Amino acid sequence: MEIPFFPTLFSTVRSLVVRQPFFPTLEDWLVNHPKILGFSWNNGQTPASSQRFLALTVLCYISFTFILSQVSRPSLARPVLKSISALHNLFLVTLSFIMALGCLVSIFSQVPNFRTLVCFPKRTSPSGPLFFWGYIFYLSKIVEFMDTLLIILGNSMKRLSFLHVYHHSMVVIMSYVCVNSAQSSFSMVLVTNCTVHVVMYAYYLMCTLGVRPKWKKMVTDFQLVQFWSSFLIMAMLAFYHFTGSGCSGILSWCFNAAFIVSLLFLFSDFHAKNYSPKVKNA
Numbered sequence: 336m337e338i339p340f341f342p343t344l345f346s347t348v349r350s351l352v353v354r355q356p357f358f359p360t361l362e363d364w365l366v367n368h369p370k371i372l373g374f375s376w377n378n379g380q381t382p383a384s385s386q387r388f389l390a391l392t393v394l395c396y397i398s399f400t401f402i403l404s405q406v407s408r409p410s411l412a413r414p415v416l417k418s419i420s421a422l423h424n425l426f427l428v429t430l431s432f433i434m435a436l437g438c439l440v441s442i443f444s445q446v447p448n449f450r451t452l453v454c455f456p457k458r459t460s461p462s463g464p465l466f467f468w469g470y471i472f473y474l475s476k477i478v479e480f481m482d483t484l485l486i487i488l489g490n491s492m493k494r495l496s497f498l499h500v501y502h503h504s505m506v507v508i509m510s511y512v513c514v515n516s517a518q519s520s521f522s523m524v525l526v527t528n529c530t531v532h533v534v535m536y537a538y539y540l541m542c543t544l545g546v547r548p549k550w551k552k553m554v555t556d557f558q559l560v561q562f563w564s565s566f567l568i569m570a571m572l573a574f575y576h577f578t579g580s581g582c583s584g585i586l587s588w589c590f591n592a593a594f595i596v597s598l599l600f601l602f603s604d605f606h607a608k609n610y611s612p613k614v615k616n617a
């Protein structure tokens with residue numbers, strides 16, 4: 336059985352993109368590089384791939400966040416903090432863009448059809464370009480811990496919300512689980528999240544540079560659309576899983592689904608508190 340519309344859309348877009356003159360160059364850089372093509376995730380051998388590393392990283396993040404938020408901190412000169420912040424945001428805008436592009440080019444180059452994009456065959460091993468970008472995505476979530484340090488050093492303790500700390504600690508676990516379990520359709524989630532993050536870190540970069548963009552609400556809306564779109568992906572994954580011979584990493588999808596539901600609640604609450612007409616008029 337096949338899902339209507341999406342498989343045709345995928346093959347049409349793909350045949351259009353691969354015919355473009357720039358595609359082979361992008362493919363050489365982002366897919367066929369020996370380090371990318373030959374990538375293999377070996378639990379415990381690949382740097383940062385052991386469960387102990389993951390547990391320690393998340394534990395350290397939560398402990399340091401708690402301790403630093405309680406003790407009196409050395410105050411950094413505002414220009415120094417702004418410069419570090421600008422560099423950090425610029426780095427993440429660039430990295431998010433490269434990850435989205437790398438994963439998208441890998442999809443068009445390596446994934447034979449829409450079904451495989453949504454549902455990796457059972458016993459897929461986490462190796463090759465798609466998982467290389469998944470691995471970089473996982474590492475980038477550790478770099479994002481710097482957001483929390485910037486909030487603390489900037490003494491914006493009101494912004495050190497449960498949503499922020501919960502999101503930053505859980506998303507590392509989620510991306511680890513995705514790669515480790517060769518989770519079906521994670522590449523779609525990666526492309527969506529990195530695209531959202533290009534916009535989000537561009538927003539933060541502009542704030543750091545002293546410009547308050549008028550489109551803050553649009554960033555939050557975009558994040559919410561991202562969470563809703565995960566449910567569409569999930570529905571297609573369930574369809575392929577139950578009508579075919581099963582998909583790789585289905586259990587880890589259940590864990591991620593619960594995380595996405597919780598984010599949807601937290602971000603809807605953030606949206607209501609920040610953009611409802613009552614708040615605007617206050």
Ligand SMILES: CC(C)(COP(=O)(O)OP(=O)(O)OC[C@H]1O[C@@H](n2cnc3c(N)ncnc32)[C@H](O)[C@@H]1OP(=O)(O)O)[C@@H](O)C(=O)NCCC(=O)NCCSC(=O)CC(=O)O
Pocket residue numbers: 420423424481482483485486489491494498499502528531532535538539540542543551552554555556558561605
């Ligand atoms: C519009 C949002 C993206 C951000 O909302 P905020 O309330 O944090 O926005 P804000 O207007 O207060 O942000 C401006 C302030 O952030 C500072 N700032 C600059 N760079 C930053 C960085 N990298 N991390 C955190 N803060 C930073 C600026 O100097 C400025 O400080 P000053 O005011 O002192 O000048 C929103 O949708 C959102 O995500 N809210 C949840 C809070 C959060 O932590 N989000 C990020 C991770 S969630 C995520 O990433 C979800 C996903 O995966 O899509």
